[in-house]
């Protein structure tokens with residue numbers, strides 16, 4: 231029942247009405263394959279009996295059957311196969327889009343509180359397995375069921391007692407396979423967990439390489455990876471062992487079936503005076519019948535295992551998203567005329583933590599001024615800014631920009647009013663020009679250059695190998711810290727937001743870079759509010775006022 235619920239959710243979420251095409255194609259392929267099995271068996275019987283009785287095997291009836299068989303088997307069936315493949319690939323692509331789209335909608339808190347590796351494992355391993363269900367598992371389970379259903383009646387009509395005996399054998403073999411389903415599903419769960427642990431080690435390695443080298447932590451990280459890898463290997467081996475026992479039993483049943491068929495066939499010919507052609511026809515059909523039973527036995531457990539991964543993907547899709555409710559009659563472009571920021575009696579604690587970071591806290595910042603936000607480490611400077619940007623929600627009080635409550639404006643509108651420059655601004659793997667353009671996708675090249683000049687970035691950009699068309703490596707690693715900051719400031723200038731937040735943007739820079747950046751920041755001040763989380767006395771000194779959180 232649980233698996234049926236998962237399948238239903240998968241179909242509703244990732245296929246919608248297209249499920250009719252996808253499953254319709256599988257059903258049609260199954261029916262056609264079933265019909266060709268029956269036809270082939272008839273053709274074999276007819277040719278044999280005609281040859282034994284000395285007749286003409288190129289009789290028009292036989293040739294007609296062969297032609298129809300060929301058209302169905304090699305023409306229609308293959309066309310349907312191509313259509314089915316297209317549908318399956320489309321569903322896989324839709325699934326990956328939906329999962330990635332969901333990831334983009336999750337609150338920042340999700341990424342702060344979950345390991346990137348867990349998330350990567352979900353985005354890659356679990357999603358690939360789940361899309362593989364549409365790629366092959368449904369077809370491999372459904373088609374044999376349909377083929378067996380199509381064959382069973384004609385087969386029984388040919389020789390009821392022989393077929394009844396063989397059917398019992400097939401059902402026994404299938405039952406044995408299905409008994410293994412829960413065990414295999416258990417291993418799938420463990421392997422998925424192991425993959426998470428492996429991804430965790432890989433992301434730790436990628437993100438913390440300098441720390442790993444300098445401490446050095448190679449052996450610690452290496453050991454964690456090895457442990458997860460070996461655990462995964464052990465679980466896969468155990469799963470593989472069970473699968474091979476199941477396969478061996480299937481083969482044994484296959485052999486028993488063939489011997490039983492031979493014995494019963496001999497009795498059938500001797501006792502009922504049956505024809506050799508009929509027996510051969512029966513054997514052809516039974517071969518296909520039994521093969522498809524074997525397929526069911528093999529793929530039903532495997533489908534169930536993959537549904538475990540699909541369930542994890544579905545759980546991921548159920549996670550609460552960031553609310554982007556926007557006030558309909560609000561036009562963000564009208565507000566910047568007045569962009570004072572007020573925190574009024576706010577209360578906030580991180581989820582699952584008893585200690586409140588802010589309890590009835592108030593603060594007010596006036597437009598046209600720059601403020602250095604100071605306070606002891608851990609007091610809540612970054613948290614205050616994250617709350618203002620809507621990354622976390624307060625449980626009491628209100629926050630206003632230009633007199634508008636940010637929750638009434640909605641997150642999207644609020645964020646249009648704020649440009650954020652973190653301590654380590656992220657650069658995308660793209661050109662310098664496009665990285666700056668992210669501040670305002672509609673900006674012209676001239677506007678980009680103007681913003682870069684204001685940010686004191688223009689000169690160094692021109693000296694890069696390809697100027698504004700230089701591709702920045704992953705995270706902008708090819709730039710110095712100060713250069714990255716200046717590109718980030720150009721991006722913020724281009725956004726033209728009335729509130730600018732800098733989170734210790736100059737703390738890691740030398741004096742010269744800091745001065746250049748401070749100069750750019752001061753140039754941005756007119757008609758804007760600048761909030762700088764600051765530790766350095768030199769940064770604090772450049773601000774119009776200091777706001778100390780105590």
Ligand SMILES: Nc1ncnc2c1ncn2[C@@H]1O[C@H](COP(=O)(O)OP(=O)(O)OP(=O)(O)O)[C@@H](O)[C@H]1O
Pocket residue numbers: 342343580583587605606607608609610611612613614
């Ligand atoms: N995502 C989080 N989940 C739970 N607690 C958090 C989270 N982020 C920060 N905290 C806690 O909230 C408190 C305030 O942190 P915050 O980063 O806002 O302080 P800060 O004043 O900016 O510190 P610093 O000057 O050291 O950067 C700290 O005790 C910190 O441990």
